[in-house]
Every structure is written in C-alpha cells, then in structure tokens.
Amino acid sequence: MIQFGGGYCSSVTVLENRELTVLDPRTDEVVGRVPIATPERCDEAVASARRAASDWARTPAAERGAALHAAAAAVREAADELAALNSRETGKPVEDARGGVDAGIGTLVQYAELGPVHRGRSLHGAWDAADLMVPEPRGVVAVLTPWNDPVAVAAGLIGAAVVTGNTVVHKPSERCPQTGRRFAELVAAALPPGVLEIVDGDGAVGARLASAPVDVVAHVGSSATGRAITEACARTGARPLLENGGNDxxxxxxxxxxxxxxxxxxxxxxxxxxxxxxxxxxxxxxxxxxxxxxxxxxxxxxxxxxxxxxxxxxxxxxxxxxxxxxxxxxxxxxxxxxxxxxxxxxxxxxxxxxxxxxxxxxxxxxxxxxxxxxxxxxxxxxxxxxxxxxxxxxxxxxxxxxxxxxxxxxxxxxxxxxxxNNVFGGAPGGASQPRGDSGSGFGFGPELLDEMTAVKVVHLAPAPRPT
Structure with missing residues (x-):
C-alpha cells in the first residue's frame, strides 16, 4: 500500500481546522468531513479499551463468538450502505466495493466459528502432573487499516482480535474515514462498551496510537510506516503485526x-x-x-x-x-x-x-x-x-x-x-506471512488467532501430603 509524506497513514485529503475533507476521486466533489481525534481522545480510547480488557478476556469464548456472529449480521444488513460509502470515498466501483464488504462479512463469520475452538496443547510430563500451553489474549490491540479494501481488512484484524479476548482501538484510513467508522460502529454495537473503540484522523493520530501503551499494533499499509511502527514498538514493548508494501x-x-x-x-x-x-x-x-x-x-x-x-x-x-x-x-x-x-x-x-x-x-x-x-x-x-x-x-x-x-x-x-497459474487464487481461510520490507506476522486464516494471543505454559503438580 502506498503512503505519502512518511506519516502513519496516507494523506488524502485536505486537512482544515483539524478536519478530514474527503473528495470524490471521480468528480473532485466533497463527499464528507470528519473531525480528527485530539490527542486526548486517542489516550482516552486506549484507556477505555484497557479498562474493558479484563472482563472481555474472562468472557467465555462461545459468547465472544456469538457477539461476532451478531456483528456479521449487522454488517450484512448494512452491506449496500457500506459499499456506496466506500465507492464515494475511494472511487472503487460499487460492485467491487460490495465484494469487499461480503468478504468482510465472511471473515467475521469465520472468526466467530474459529475463535471458540482456538486451542492450546498438552505436554507429556510426569504421570502425576499436567503440563499445558494455553493461549491468552495479549490485551489491547491498535488496528490501523488501509483505504483500498477497508471493510475486509478491518474485519480480519478486528475479528481475530476480539474473538480471542482482546480489546481494540481502531483507526480507519483517512482516505475512507466514513466507511471505516460506519463498519466499526456496526461491529462495536454487538460488543460491550470499550471492547472496540474508534478514532478518526491522519498520520499524527496513527503515530500516537502506535506509541501508546498497547500490546499489539496491527497495521496494513506502507513499508515506511511499518518501519516507523516497528521502531515505536521497540520502545513500548508492543508486538508489531504488519502487512506492508509489495512489489509482486x-x-x-x-x-x-x-x-x-x-x-x-x-x-x-x-x-x-x-x-x-x-x-x-x-x-x-x-x-x-x-x-x-x-x-x-x-x-x-x-x-x-x-x-x-x-x-x-x-x-x-x-x-x-x-x-x-x-x-x-x-x-x-x-x-x-x-x-x-x-x-x-x-x-x-x-x-x-x-x-x-x-x-x-x-x-x-x-x-x-x-x-x-x-x-x-x-x-x-x-x-x-x-x-x-x-x-x-x-x-x-x-x-x-x-x-x-x-x-x-x-x-x-x-x-x-x-x-x-492463477494470479488471484487461494483457498478460503488461507493465511499469508510476508517477508522483508513487506511486513511480519500472519494475516488472516487461523494463524492470525495465534498472532493475537500469547502462550502461557502451565505445570500442574500435586503438593506433597503432610507427613
């Protein structure tokens, strides 16, 4: 994905009075204005997600999956609205935009089903003990998504994060802020307060989130931005999950x-x-x-x-x-x-x-x-x-x-x-793991659930009986 100016998200648009002005790329007409989140709003979104993290992590996996099913149903009801928004903001033909929305719905359903059966492993140890490797949510995930397929990409990252018990702060691309926000609002409505927070903005907002006290920064976008995120994560200790530029x-x-x-x-x-x-x-x-x-x-x-x-x-x-x-x-x-x-x-x-x-x-x-x-x-x-x-x-x-x-x-x-022999071939549920300047970590597929969790090793042994 392309980005200009070295910021965290590409600049679309005209920035006036801390407001995103989105132009129709077919006609140059204004199709929307969206306020840019203040630094205080960014910090509060992260804090809200952090407050919600403990209860959401304790929510049974089946209930998290059911919530994601409900979110998928809500997005399905609004599919035409989302496709029209996407087309107006990015110029993508409506039928192609609808295809991206349908892909996003399918991804939400996929993670709603996969999340509750995501499992760890048992290890062979002593006869009187049990050794387990248990996946646990990482905590708060900052999700920074692109403009070229805003619903499908956000559905993957947000869906995998929340179904595994993480909370999310999502910043859609400033090139399609209305599409990104509307999709995230539909998903958030199916979740408890604070589980999915939404902030709008430009590169400065993305930079603040990438440097915030979060546990994962998941980004789809340019390689330059990916490198900046990696540097920020090195300072904060967050895990970078990146799908960046390609030269296929x-x-x-x-x-x-x-x-x-x-x-x-x-x-x-x-x-x-x-x-x-x-x-x-x-x-x-x-x-x-x-x-x-x-x-x-x-x-x-x-x-x-x-x-x-x-x-x-x-x-x-x-x-x-x-x-x-x-x-x-x-x-x-x-x-x-x-x-x-x-x-x-x-x-x-x-x-x-x-x-x-x-x-x-x-x-x-x-x-x-x-x-x-x-x-x-x-x-x-x-x-x-x-x-x-x-x-x-x-x-x-x-x-x-x-x-x-x-x-x-x-x-x-x-x-x-x-x-x-197939330029866009691939099986449903397939994952990808980019290399070099194209990023790191798995995107999509069951493997993305592994990226959103950390493994805890547990050794359970009996205490000796009193003599």
Whole structure:
C-alpha cells in the first residue's frame, strides 16, 4: 500500500481546522468531513479499551463468538450502505466495493466459528502432573487499516482480535474515514462498551496510537510506516503485526498460451486500478513468448480502459505517473496509456510499458496503480533471479506448464505467497506471512488467532501430603 509524506497513514485529503475533507476521486466533489481525534481522545480510547480488557478476556469464548456472529449480521444488513460509502470515498466501483464488504462479512463469520475452538496443547510430563500451553489474549490491540479494501481488512484484524479476548482501538484510513467508522460502529454495537473503540484522523493520530501503551499494533499499509511502527514498538514493548508494501512479480514461462497469460497479467495489474496489496507490479516474460504476450496484453489493457475506476486521489495519481514518467525518461516505451487524462477526478489509464530495466522505480518500488511494466528475459532461471532480487516479499505469480519450473519457483521465490497459474487464487481461510520490507506476522486464516494471543505454559503438580 502506498503512503505519502512518511506519516502513519496516507494523506488524502485536505486537512482544515483539524478536519478530514474527503473528495470524490471521480468528480473532485466533497463527499464528507470528519473531525480528527485530539490527542486526548486517542489516550482516552486506549484507556477505555484497557479498562474493558479484563472482563472481555474472562468472557467465555462461545459468547465472544456469538457477539461476532451478531456483528456479521449487522454488517450484512448494512452491506449496500457500506459499499456506496466506500465507492464515494475511494472511487472503487460499487460492485467491487460490495465484494469487499461480503468478504468482510465472511471473515467475521469465520472468526466467530474459529475463535471458540482456538486451542492450546498438552505436554507429556510426569504421570502425576499436567503440563499445558494455553493461549491468552495479549490485551489491547491498535488496528490501523488501509483505504483500498477497508471493510475486509478491518474485519480480519478486528475479528481475530476480539474473538480471542482482546480489546481494540481502531483507526480507519483517512482516505475512507466514513466507511471505516460506519463498519466499526456496526461491529462495536454487538460488543460491550470499550471492547472496540474508534478514532478518526491522519498520520499524527496513527503515530500516537502506535506509541501508546498497547500490546499489539496491527497495521496494513506502507513499508515506511511499518518501519516507523516497528521502531515505536521497540520502545513500548508492543508486538508489531504488519502487512506492508509489495512489489509482486509475475513470470510468464515459455510454452504457455500468450493470450491466457496476458489476461492473467491484466487482471493482476489493472483490477481495482492496480490498488490491491497483491497486484502485479512487474512482469518477466520469456523471450519465446514475448511478442505475442505483449500484443495480447496491450489488447487487454485497452479493454480494461472502459471499466477501470479512478485512483484514490490526485496525490496518488501523481505518484503513479511519476513512476511511469521516470521509466519513459530512462528509455521505456508506453504501448498504451502513460499519460494523465484531462477532466475531473483522479483517473489514470491502464498502461503497458516495455523496455523496462530493474533500476527503474516502476520495477523496484511499489507503484500501486494500473501499470504493467514488462521485462523480456532470455530464460526461466533469469526470470526467477530477477524476480527474487527485491527488498519486498509479499507475493508472486508464476504462469508455467512445466511442473519442474513450478516446483523450483515456489521453492526459490523469497515471498510469503506463491501462486502458480492463477494470479488471484487461494483457498478460503488461507493465511499469508510476508517477508522483508513487506511486513511480519500472519494475516488472516487461523494463524492470525495465534498472532493475537500469547502462550502461557502451565505445570500442574500435586503438593506433597503432610507427613
């Protein structure tokens, strides 16, 4: 995820009189104003969550799961409202926004079911004793969520935290504060007071929460912010849980159908205008398939141009175009797109670049826009080598009909998730564990329950009888 200015959350918006002003990225019209939480409000939210933590931790797991089921039902009732809010604030097409809401509902239900059966282990010790490893809630979790999929991401982090007995202070992204707050309010209404506190604000609010006396800071966003959070947690002793930027490669091997490969690449690069955590950021194509693949990819890009939404705001568009212009200045060529269109909003066309080299920012940094930079390589080992030479480690996709190449790819690519022959494939309940500058800790899946708990080892032995 992209962030500007080095703060804890990206700046969308105009900040006036300590107020977030949110603009529609299609029309530049004002769609909302949200007051920024004061430092005192942030501190009180943390204190309130701390006061509620003990009772919530003692609440039976089945009751916590039932509360999360009730929250999922409330979100389901408000799904159209949330999708419309999200679309107005971020420009995401309504049907895509509704898909994110539905994913969030499914995640809440998943954790409502998994939480009560989350279990520890028993150990084999002495015959007359018992040794247990018991998961316990960590305490107060600060949850800082992004704008590109605000409901689904928040549902995962908040759901896993509260169902395991933690309390939460949630700050939604300032790029979609109304969507984030409305979702959190629906969840909070199903929980006791203080279990889920909500604060709105900019990077300063996120920074205060990350430095507050909390036990976990869970953040989905930029790598720069993740590093700052890690530093803050080193001072406070909180546990950082981070899914940060990515620069995901896609490898097109020799022998695959170039039209199918181009459709996969276009889906990965252009869906949600390229604003997905695991969007395709750089493409390596075997020389044997390059001409046919590139021709097909240009055709795909032109079809996507008719249905792609805007970028989240003009500041982000400037970032995306800066990467593209830098590549063009360094010798790349745009076969389609590559220019800022006229008119209102923050639109940017699907762009296919050829002649790209690793030193270009469009290949070495996260662009997070509808840009498909293509690099032609002589063979599969070269594609693996160049795809692996990156400081990020979120995900990668490999398109190949060679089983040996598929096995080698998932073994060698230094990322948390490798997808073979399906750019957005994955089983329900799957988790991810990013590497390098892409973060640390599991996100989603049953493993996220482990991240939200600490294990206590208990040895129970009988006292000796009085003599």
């Amino acid at each position: 490669p896609l490898i097109v091997d020799a022998g695959v159908d170039p039209g199918w490969a181009a459709a996969q690449a276009a889906l990965g690069a252009f869906a949600n205008a390229g604003q997905i955590c695991v969007s395709v950021e750089r493409i390596f194509v075997h020389a044997a398939e390059a001409d046919a693949f590139i021709e097909a990819l240009v055709g795909e890009a032109r079809q996507w141009a008719d249905r792609i939404g805007p970028l989240v705001d003009r500041a982000h568009r400037e970032h995306v175009h800066g990467h593209v212009q830098g590549a063009l200045d360094a010798g790349a060529h745009a076969l389609t797109g590559g220019a800022i269109p006229g008119g209102p909003g923050a639109f940017y066309p699907p762009t296919v670049l050829i002649g790209c080299v690793p030193a270009m920012a469009v290949m070495s940094e996260e662009t997070f826009g509808p840009v498909a930079p293509v690099r032609v390589v002589r063979d599969f080992p070269t594609a693996l080598q160049e795809a692996s030479a990156d400081r990020y480690g979120l995900a990668a996709t490999v398109l190949t009909s060679d089983m040996e190449h598929a096995q080698r790819a998932w073994r060698e690519l230094p990322v948390g998730t490798v997808k073979v």
